[in-house]
Amino acid sequence: MPKHPVIRLKPREGRRVLSGAPWIFSNEIVMDAPAKALAPGTLVNAQTADGRALGTGYFNSKSLIAARLLDPVPDAEIGDAFFSSHLARALARRAQLYQDHFYRLVHAEGDGLPGLTIDRFADVCVAQVTTAGMEALTGPMLGALDEVVAPKHVILRNDAPSRTLEGLEQTVTVGAGEMLSRIPVVENGIRYFADPAAGQKTGWYFDQRDNRVFITRLARGRTVLDCYCHTGGFAILAAAHGAEETVGIDTSAAALSLADEAAAANGITGRCKFVKADVFTELERLAAAKQVFDIVIADPPPFVKSRKDLEAGARAYRKLARLAATVTASNGYLLLASCSHNMPRDRFEQECAIGIARAGRQASLIRAAGAGADHPVHPMLPETAYLKTLVYALD
Numbered sequence: 001m002p003k004h005p006v007i008r009l010k011p012r013e014g015r016r017v018l019s020g021a022p023w024i025f026s027n028e029i030v031m032d033a034p035a036k037a038l039a040p041g042t043l044v045n046a047q048t049a050d051g052r053a054l055g056t057g058y059f060n061s062k063s064l065i066a067a068r069l070l071d072p073v074p075d076a077e078i079g080d081a082f083f084s085s086h087l088a089r090a091l092a093r094r095a096q097l098y099q100d101h102f103y104r105l106v107h108a109e110g111d112g113l114p115g116l117t118i119d120r121f122a123d124v125c126v127a128q129v130t131t132a133g134m135e136a137l138t139g140p141m142l143g144a145l146d147e148v149v150a151p152k153h154v155i156l157r158n159d160a161p162s163r164t165l166e167g168l169e170q171t172v173t174v175g176a177g178e179m180l181s182r183i184p185v186v187e188n189g190i191r192y193f194a195d196p197a198a199g200q201k202t203g204w205y206f207d208q209r210d211n212r213v214f215i216t217r218l219a220r221g222r223t224v225l226d227c228y229c230h231t232g233g234f235a236i237l238a239a240a241h242g243a244e245e246t247v248g249i250d251t252s253a254a255a256l257s258l259a260d261e262a263a264a265a266n267g268i269t270g271r272c273k274f275v276k277a278d279v280f281t282e283l284e285r286l287a288a289a290k291q292v293f294d295i296v297i298a299d300p301p302p303f304v305k306s307r308k309d310l311e312a313g314a315r316a317y318r319k320l321a322r323l324a325a326t327v328t329a330s331n332g333y334l335l336l337a338s339c340s341h342n343m344p345r346d347r348f349e350q351e352c353a354i355g356i357a358r359a360g361r362q363a364s365l366i367r368a369a370g371a372g373a374d375h376p377v378h379p380m381l382p383e384t385a386y387l388k389t390l391v392y393a394l395d
Contacts (some may be wrong), residue, residue: 002077004045007035007059007067010318011049013261017047017069021380022057022109024067036061040167041132042264045074058115058133063166067134068114078137083144091148094120094374100186104206105149109384110376116141119202121183123152126202127175131160132166142175153177155196161305172197177216182258188213190237191265193258200230200255200301207231207371209297211335211389214367215295216241218333222294225249225286225327227279227320232259232272236337239268247293248274249282283323292329299389304340313343314351321355325363328394330393334363348388356392367391 009017013028024046026095029035043097045052046067057069058075065336068076090111094103105125106118115131117257125145130134135158142154154175156200163170172179185192185204189315194203212234214223218241226235229248236259256274263272267290275282279300298320304313334356338348349368356363370377371387378384 002045004043004056005034005048005059006040006270007038008042008047008051009054014048014054016380017054022069022114022378023381024054024057024069024193025067026061026064026066029063029066035059041134042135043133047074050283058131058136058165060132060301063131068109068131069110079140080143080147083113083137083141084147087144087148090300091167095378097373102186102206104372105363105374107375109378109381114300117202118145119206120151120375121185121196121204124155124177124180124183124196125149125151125153126148126155126157126196128157128160128202129163130160130166130177132168134170135166138175141202141248144373146176149175153180153373155179157196157202157280158308165244182245186236188231190240190262191234191237192233192262193265194231194232195254195258198260200252202361205230205233207339207374207375207387208337208389209374211238211337211367211369212389214391215297215333215335215370217242218295222332223247225293225297227283227296227324227328228290228300229256229259229274229297231255232245232262234283235272235274236262236268237269238295239263240266243295246272248250248272248281249277250274250278251278280319280323283320287326292326292327292332294329294332295335296324296332297335298338299335299339302340302343303338304342310342311368313340314347317343317348318351318355318358322359323355323392325356325359325361328361330395333366334392335389336392337387339387340343341383341386345385345388349390350391352392356394362395363392365390366393 040060055072062074105120115134159170170375196203219238226248235246303316
């Protein structure tokens with residue numbers, strides 16, 4: 001008698017899961033009355049139509065991705081030992097990559113823990129749970145995190161809009177220790193600050209770490225404009241590595257306040273200026289004033305939050321590329337990024353190229369990159385490689 005309820009694929013369905021992908025979509029599953037009656041997040045055994053075992057996962061009949069596999073073995077025990085094993089492996093991999101304890105510790109499917117991300121800031125961990133299945137497993141997850149990492153504070157930033165698709169509320173709570181509103185972040189030898197309780201995502205974006213380093217190689221003695229600068233990731237590193245002047249633009253006064261603190265902490269206040277403004281409006285103003293910068297960075301929030309937003313988002317990326325290219329100096333550099341899961345890489349590259357051309361500029365693509373190694377991608381889920389960062393040399 002199986003320990004977990006069984007869900008079955010329809011005949012001739014499940015091509016991707018049979019090839020090793022951990023997702024099963026709702027239209028691939030026999031959604032009979034027993035399946036629909038399962039509580040969201042229930043652990044299940046997944047099988048093919050002819051009874052072949054696919055493994056243990058969690059199930060939500062109301063979600064487009066109805067099942068996410070956790071273990072290739074049916075009736076697997078998903079508890080403290082399961083999470084301890086996965087967290088220990090994730091920690092060991094990061095320890096080989098980074099000397100300081102500031103990184104993404106868990107990156108969902110890339111670390112075998114779908115629906116969970118954890119960013120580590122030394123003795124603070126900020127976790128985001130986005131699925132009903134992982135929500136039901138929060139207890140053993142927190143227990144294993146305490147055993148493997150032993151952070152003093154754990155903040156559960158369960159406020160991602162995607163939680164509504166799983167029937168979950170948006171909350172920010174404490175998993176251990178205290179709620180914190182300001183913590184230090186050490187990255188690439190620079191001291192920054194983040195707000196893990198109310199800042200964007202977990203308060204910081206580790207995914208652009210390597211791309212920030214690349215920009216610093218170009219920045220010495222140059223002027224830099226950092227659009228959507230958040231708490232100053234690109235701008236402050238560039239200034240610390242010899243940029244003549246950096247200007248950051250963002251709409252969040254709270255984020256800009258933390259950027260100002262970071263500039264002061266690194267002794268570069270005189271070379272950093274942060275402006276509260278809408279980026280499109282400010283770029284149009286700068287273009288009208290014919291003001292240009294040697295390096296322009298535009299790393300916006302997602303313009304394509306769902307598939308229905310694709311065309312509108314594509315137009316926004318195209319416009320951003322045009323305006324950013326307009327304020328990039330002759331023989332300058334332009335970085336354009338998209339963190340939209342639903343924006344395909346080839347379409348993003350196309351829209352950026354069109355935008356740059358409409359600015360009347362000639363460009364050479366000198367770097368096409370994604371997130372750092374602490375954001376591993378499941379090899380059968382290429383769409384989870386969400387970050388697309390392009391660097392152009394302009395005429």
